[in-house]
Amino acid sequence: MTIIDGKMLAEKMQADLKLKVARLQSQGIVPGLLVILVGEDNASQIYVRNKARVADKIGIRSETLRLAENVSEQELLNVIEKYNKDDNWHGILVQLPLPNHINEGRILHAIDPKKDVDGFHSYNMGRLMAGNPAMVPSTPAGIVEMLRAYNVELSGKRAVVVGRSNIVGKPMAMMLLAENATVTIAHSKTENLATLTKEADVLVVAIGRANFVTADFIKSGAVVIDVGMNRDENGKLCGDVKFDEVSEVASLITPVPGGVGPMTITMLMEQTVEACMKSINNMTDDRRK
Numbered sequence: 001m002t003i004i005d006g007k008m009l010a011e012k013m014q015a016d017l018k019l020k021v022a023r024l025q026s027q028g029i030v031p032g033l034l035v036i037l038v039g040e041d042n043a044s045q046i047y048v049r050n051k052a053r054v055a056d057k058i059g060i061r062s063e064t065l066r067l068a069e070n071v072s073e074q075e076l077l078n079v080i081e082k083y084n085k086d087d088n089w090h091g092i093l094v095q096l097p098l099p100n101h102i103n104e105g106r107i108l109h110a111i112d113p114k115k116d117v118d119g120f121h122s123y124n125m126g127r128l129m130a131g132n133p134a135m136v137p138s139t140p141a142g143i144v145e146m147l148r149a150y151n152v153e154l155s156g157k158r159a160v161v162v163g164r165s166n167i168v169g170k171p172m173a174m175m176l177l178a179e180n181a182t183v184t185i186a187h188s189k190t191e192n193l194a195t196l197t198k199e200a201d202v203l204v205v206a207i208g209r210a211n212f213v214t215a216d217f218i219k220s221g222a223v224v225i226d227v228g229m230n231r232d233e234n235g236k237l238c239g240d241v242k243f244d245e246v247s248e249v250a251s252l253i254t255p256v257p258g259g260v261g262p263m264t265i266t267m268l269m270e271q272t273v274e275a276c277m278k279s280i281n282n283m284t285d286d287r288r289k
């Protein structure tokens with residue numbers, strides 16, 4: 001069994017991105033990422049701090065706009081509108097989850113799809129679905145990168161995604177389909193889940209239940225990707241997969257922490273650089289017209 005080292009892969013990708021950004025900087029161009037955080041959620045505060053740290057490391061200019069928990073939906077929409085119009089910011093993201101009084105779909109839909117570095121806007125979701133992706137969600141994109149880096153064959157293989165969220169499960173299924181895997185989406189209401197997951201050559205688990213997937217869910221030699229981020233009964237960070245026993249059966253497995261998480265932030269940075277480069281090309285094209 002091999003442990004997929006997401007941290008190491010993320011660091012390598014960040015080093016490559018740093019060189020790309022340095023080339024842009026030498027032309028006077030600095031990619032800009034605006035992160036909007038609403039409220040005081042502890043985990044979200046850690047994630048946005050990590051995004052700012054990685055952006056800084058790569059040379060991306062980032063700013064975190066902190067809004068009060070009770071900010072109105074309209075105020076948040078106004079902020080997004082302001083930054084949509086500001087050419088200094090190539091990427092805009094709103095950290096999730098949002099407080100209950102704010103309609104998440106309406107907020108994500110307000111972000112200019114060209115600046116939607118999270119890939120959550122329905123335009124970008126639609127492009128992914130149509131097989132013509134533009135901006136894509138970072139977590140599944142990071143998983144595809146990991147599978148590539150570890151030479152996991154996907155074409156013709158049976159992939160099962162456990163979880164149907166818009167930010168992981170659904171886009172993950174589309175990306176695996178694009179790699180010619182035969183994909184099944186399962187979820188909390190799926191009957192005989194273990195029977196289904198036992199058929200998977202590649203199993204992606206994003207169900208949000210600590211240590212839920214045990215060895216008897218796994219086909220011998222399967223590749224197991226754990227997207228979970230939970231606390232166990234002792235408050236220790238753990239995934240959705242019971243690592244100790246599943247690693248006895250799997251051929252490749254991601255740990256938590258140090259697996260999918262670091263790749264999520266790295267792919268976000270890659271999309272920010274990409275958004276910046278596209279905006280320059282568009283400006284150049286506009287001048288040519």
Ligand SMILES: Nc1nc2c(c(=O)[nH]1)N[C@@H](CN(C=O)c1ccc(C(=O)N[C@@H](CCC(=O)O)C(=O)O)cc1)CN2
Binds near residue numbers: 046258261263
């Ligand atoms: N606007 C967004 N909101 C959320 C996203 C997202 O992609 N965009 N995903 C998650 C949170 N998230 C990024 O925002 C995220 C979660 C976890 C990690 C990570 O690196 N985890 C580490 C462990 C961290 C720890 O010690 O607590 C790991 O797995 O090694 C990165 C990003 C929901 N919201």
